[in-house]
Amino acid sequence: MSTELPTLTAADFASDQDIRWCPGCGDYSILAQMKKVMPQIGIARENTVFISGIGCSSRFPYYMNTYGMHSIHGRAPTIATGLKCARPDLSVWVITGDGDALSIGGNHFMHLIRRNVDLKIVLFNNRIYGLTKGQYSPTSPLGKITKSTPYGAIDNPLNPLSVAIGCEATFVARSIDVHIKHLGEVLKKAAEHKGTAFVEIYQNCNVFNDGAWDYATDKTSKFDTTLELEHGKPLIFGKNKDKGIRLNGTEPEVVELGKGISEDDLLFHDEKTPEATLAYLLSRMRHPEFPEPIGVFRSVPAPVYDVELNRQIDQAKEKRGPGDLNALFQSGETWTVS
Template sequence: MSENGLNGASNGNGSNGVNGVNGEGRTALSLVPKTDQKQTMKDFKTDQEVRWCPGCGDYAILAAVQSFLPELGLRRENITFVSGIGCSSRFPYYMNTYGFHSIHGRAPAIATGLASSRPDLSVWVVTGDGDALSIGGNHLIHALRRNVNLKILLFNNRIYGLTKGQYSPTSELGKITKSTPMGSLDAPFNPISLALGAEGSFVARTIDSDRKHLQSVLREAAQHQGTALVEIYQNCNIFNDGAFDPLKDAGVRDDVTVRLEHGQPIVFGAEGQKALRRTPTGSFEVVNVADVDPSEIAVHDAHAPDPSQAFALSRLDSPAFEHTPIGIFRQVRRPSYDELLGDQVEGAVRAQGKGDLAALLGSGDTWRID
């Protein structure tokens, strides 16, 4: 990368902090420098050999991200990918941007520091279901509740791939693996429900093989001011092949996949013959369009301040993929951590002056050892 990299852009703190919260025009990319050079997918490829198992879903995700990023028109020096440990965490090696292959489960924590101190960066976290939801679960939920300005791509293949096929926090009950030869006894996490419970301001799900849908979700996530979590169903063809076949099989996918679009009735099925209706208890039930009045069909509201509808949609999913929602579950505006931090720092400077680090370190009780 050029020497105009991480040290080359302006800070952007201060008056761009909390004062921008009520300005709906501000997005996550408002302070990120743009390039005046036309970019292509090739610009985001590195000279590193891409090394995943042949047929791995990660290839499709990588290609989708590399072909989508030129649309943003950002300087590559101001884009950063941070990963943890796992197959997905090789991602930064293959992106011709800045990157940080960090430690197991800690990518959200490292990215939090980066995004909080450098609002001129577009910061992305790449993680897996094991990395994010097991050892990294605590870091993930706190990044979500703080609403740090970063984008988290959670590759969910429901297995530990890098360590050769142990069950993961999203593996279904009864899953037989090398570490659970008699079947898993753990109830799996639902990443969407978890993110919504942590007050995630942008929560979405997509599929590795559906590039059009994947990129449409990425576009929205990239512009979102705050934490955006995108769960990506990703096939591990070596240790958990076919885990998401019902969502990919042309013969059945339209009948089991519920595509969410803000402001649109939740209708699905190969011929649009099915729909979702809200029950008196707040959950959803599947109905035949022909059997109900159009007013009974639920309309998706991703912008609702109350996440209860989005949460109810997340509970519609099942291990058998009888009905699986994909798309943006929730997309709301609330102050991001870096906005609040920038305003707080500026307020302290106004009240107390810029400060002197050397004087601070040398103040109070000190000892000199000769």
């Protein structure tokens, strides 16, 4: 009997559900790239699970022809952790948004990453609460005027990548909804990583926060406002590849090539270094002072939580035998309630 998987296409991963996102939403692009990447990963649909919380992004499991769960606000990481620990053979993805993950779900998000559970987190960041009609979110910039901040937001926004790196994330990446080739490549790299892979996607909400990422997507400006990271390559950007990033002491600075400065003077990207300092520095580079990096910031090996947990369980079974729940309940002092 053949054990080879049938050849699948993007269409095989499309469910029969009507997609209920606003026309023009960036979520469509992310969904399309995920469906294209899934056949390349080579994991059967019945061994793939998408788990989401609450928000526009969290409709995602309905639209993938795999197993899935639309869970509760901010708690997708806990459900995903339990599933991966109980069924380590499954490919488990968490789909979330900037509000779902970083507000009510912030604690769960942080502990999932520090544990390094072998699952993938995809965070759609549109800097707004879209499903509840346009309130400011944990990533909304200072001064943002919304229905819940009519005089401008006064909360300092969170930087999702910096938070993830601060929690010792073993894989951290960023892409943009309309950069479809780049997005597909990043999702594939995340799928191949052993451990927690965190991907932030700049996603446009064309109803409640249209144009939030225009500087990173506009064809005339994106070459100067974004920088594609490549492992082992210098940090070069600009339409003519004539600008770069170098370190001035411990601080990054923008320089022009060809004016006494060569590529060898620039900062070289190393996503494999165990030390997270470089990845954190890159995560702090923000427009308009710097081009914002996209690509893989960090990809390093580390002990995997679900692997270690199941190893401990196997050791306990080997030493003490299989458990008996009924015997456990009847052991020690017991009470009879009539």
